[in-house]
Amino acid sequence: MDYLFLTILIWPIFFLYTVKIAIRDKSLRYLLQRLGHAYPQQSEGHIWIHCASVGEVNTLMPLLHKLLEQFPESRFVITTNTTTGAQTVARHNPERTQHCYLPVESFFSINRFLYAWQVQQCLIMETEIWPLLYSCCARQHIEITLINARLSHRTLTAGKWLKKQYRESFKKVNRILCKSEQELNNFKTLGATNEQLYVCGNLKFTIADKSAHTPPVNLSNRTYCVAASTHDDEERQLSQLWQKLNSEDLLVIVPRHPERSEKIQKQLNKLDIHYAVRSKQDNISHNTDIYLADTLGELTSFIAAAKIVFMGGSLIPHGGQNLLEAAREGRAIVCGPHMFNFKDEVELLLEHRGCIQIKDLDTLEHVFNDLLKHPEQRKKMGENARAALEQQANILNQYLSQLNQLI
Template sequence: MLWIVYNLLFPVVFLFMLPKFLTRMVRRGGYWEHFEQRVGHFGTQTKARLREKRRIWVHAVSVGEIYVALRFIKAYRARHPDAYFALSTTTSTAHAIGRKEIDERDVLFYFPVDLPAVIKKVLGIVNPERIVLVEGEFWPNLIRLADNRGIPVSLVNGRMSERSYKGYRKLKSLTADVLRRIDPICVQGDLDAERMIGIGAPKEHVHRMGTVKFDVAQRDPAGEQVAQGVMQKIRVPADAVVLLGGSTWPGEEQTLCEIYKRLRAANPNLFLIVVPRHVERRDEVEACFEEQGLSFVRRSEAAAFDGAKAPDLLFVDTTGELRNFYSVADLIFVGKSLHEHGGQNPIEPALYGKAVVVGPNMENFPAVMPEFLQAGAIRQVPDAAALEEAIGQLLEHPAERAELGRRAGGVVAGNLGVIERTVDLLGGAELDAPGGLS
């Protein structure tokens, strides 16, 4: 009866939300290419490639998950060289990253809508030997129909926010039936494990592994050189102190600009870099710079810059370069944490040994933030006024800034190895001591 109710309600909810999805697709762009895959239609060539070998189907929703998926695929293939993969994603941005990074042996496609007829068709085409879900994608029909076919379903790097937990608890009868079909359920921290069990996951299926994102964060020396070249091209002085706002969301650019203008009066060598989470917001972000009276250069146009001195700020309006610009920063604010909820990934800037400041809303990283906070490796502030105070203090005390960055790098180094333990578990090897849930 639960499945009947879900399959009756899901199309209604989907149609109700469709205008919002279509608006987002138009605004962000790139969604229309291969749109037919979302309803289970694959071209002849794609179907032929999917059917030539049995593959492990890995699903990653968006940008953060796609990097975890790619790192998992690489690690799994290192242990199992004959493995082939089908990688699905939901967003066009993640699809673009997947297209760039995927191995030529593997197949990339858009995730299909979770309707029984569509899922049955796609399962028939892909015929996976296993399905691996990344972080928190519990699509009931995919999981149920795969399980009915004897296809193992696993979860890697699983997490569950408080908001999701509250919602799933109201549907525990359904979630319990879904989660019993997933084994193993690899989660990031103790709280994630408790929440999974709290909505019906069998305790013996749940394994606390730590977060794969520590392993995903890797430096790109060639990209770092490009970022350094951009800074030189736009005449940023070698002795400049660089404040970078990474993965910013609406409202955060304005706050950063206001803070920057006030602090620059006492720190004339301060320079600002802004990297919004969604580059399709470029017009909105540029309007903010103009309202603040700040001159800027777009990263996409930096090669043509011929000014005699640096602009007030660099606007990174490209995709996939954020981590490279972390390397040229001295002080980093991680977005979606001040005016929005959830937070963006603090691990990448920490990898570079940089001083990191975040706002109060880091709910998406319940297994990560305690590691940084307990080590005194990150500054978390409650509001914009405290953000300005923290940035000002770190500008005035370079040694304190350097020590904060050193501790951040130490946290990353001390949490490596999760991906290998996850591959061991899925590959049938015994789980190392740090992994299992007691």
């Protein structure tokens, strides 16, 4: 089936989904800009950088500040897929930079976006592959560069038809700046050429502006551990484990998708465990075992004072979540066996003894017990994790060297 025909066929789904998110997030701007409208009038060209959501925006910021320094006449527009991504751009508030929502995958919306912002260059963080978007850029002679490029497990194991679309899309990309040698080889399996590919390192390792971090939250003076960015069924497993530990510390669960809060609460009710819910503004008492932090944008604040941070998405075959935020904060980090989407990050921290990767829940129980009893071990792990990131100082220069040739 032709990709263009498919996008036309499923256009009603694109539209309804966009309306649903706009209503949920109460954002008319989200609805209009995703559909190709309501772009502010521009008198100058812009360098366009696309970041899917919060994590990609945060990863971009050190590089963007360097680009702003090196190109004082240039203006930038950052697109995101989510309203939380938009809020993150607003919080950082970089100079000469505006935010816009990424247009949906249609010629009408994409071309209106490119025309409105007078796009000169397209930089895409982390690799989002949108064949129509890539085609529109190529037709208007807008060079595309993938930065901090990686391919997810899902992309690499996609079916033949999808892989064909990826190969065709990569033909329209000028440079692919990979985060590791392994990722470079992954791109080669999907048809990228040696002339396109460069290894510059993982930009996530460069985020080290401690002054920009928000202060830790106060949970009624309770000490606590954090289960960060958890996914379906992990909350139940971790809560049962916490019951077995019978710890005086609180377990703060921060689900990756807060809209799952009601489902998680039903699971907790079945466990007969004392819990409080942040969105309900529940009070935390000395009897509270679990604190369900079902809100957005507060994960860093919870991580900042946690004794231990367990990374979600790793007890189930989801592929894990980014553990570098906890490393920057100097926390003791534990993750499960399924971290295949963050293989490089885990390997770096394991190599520097800044992380423990467990194989199952029984091992996790033992590790939690051990770390809770030995604060010096937790402190050393956190110091090792932070030091591992500080040793990656040259990565920004690698990216700047490549981008200087383009902008």
